[in-house]
Amino acid sequence: MIKHLCGTLVLFAMVGCASDPAPIEQLRLTEQALNQARSLGASDLTLAEQKLAAAEAAMKSEHYREARLQAEQAELDARLAEARVLNEKSQQGLAELHRRIARLREQLGALQ
């Protein structure tokens, strides 16, 4: 029993030592990244949202290190989703340009 208690104490001490201050700024950044990705129409944000939720839960239970890790990953998940959606849009733009050029070439061919 005593052994058990000691072990738990040591574990808490270790977690305590390794843990950072509350990552308030990181959570704000993550939320901002998520909002931005959302406003650009990114669809695959589930991963980022799940991690942000996990980070918020960890914040409540004062597991600040866990909160920071989850929030950092969520931020990059969101930024990647945003980069993907922007890339996709630029590809669609290109496809549209190709279509219009093909149409004009056709018209030109018919006129000559």
Place this chain on the structure above:
Amino acid sequence: MKPVYLIPALLVALGALSGCATHESQQQQLEDAAMTFQSISEVPQILQDAPKDVMRAGESLERAKRFAGYWGSAEDVIHYAYLSKRYSEIARQHSEQLQNQRRATQLSMELERLRQAVQEARILDMQHQGRWLEDQMVSLAAAETDRGLVMTLGDVLFRAASAELGASANRTLLKVVHFLQLNPKRRIRIEGYTDNRGDAAENLALSKARAQTVGDFMQSLGIDAGRIEVVGYGEQYRVAENASARGRAQNRRVEILFSDEQGRLSSPR
């Protein structure tokens, strides 16, 4: 004293536990991240387009490698390897997007050039069509006479004994309007004729009214009134016998006389 002895043993056990369970996946994540980073840092275009993301991918990878040197930091290794991979992927996406944008700029210029080319070709084509229409009028609908080029609109274009245009008239008259638009100097004289049945004065009025209807129609489509003369000749100048129904039908007509290219019309009859 007892607990003091326990601490190192516990630490070792803890380290071993987390180490064993995650060592393999830690190594895997680290290799993945290193490979992804290599694949993007080899591409000069990505380095140029997304230098910050590439740098962050490299820094995170370094951090993951440093943590890999310590026992019990598997979680950190996996975390920074994950971040590194994400930065690498972001750099790739970002660079692709920028390349697409550059390509779009080029294509937009090409599009603009093509649009102008099409416009020029269309104008050429219209001039062509104008000439073609002229040819067609000479060969089909219109006849060269000593008065000039004459196009005859048959009786069928009008409702019986009325100056109202029938639906079939529109197509024919639209061609004439198109021709006049393409030949802005040319003028026309619209002449109405009837057969000899009924009252001569009424026939004269009807012929004038029919010619006027044709003239109004053309004006409504934007042909300047100054380019159009309207005359009614009634029963005069028949082109066939009035004895037969067929001959009378031929006599009931509207003729459009075209001027030469300088706008000179032959004098009225």
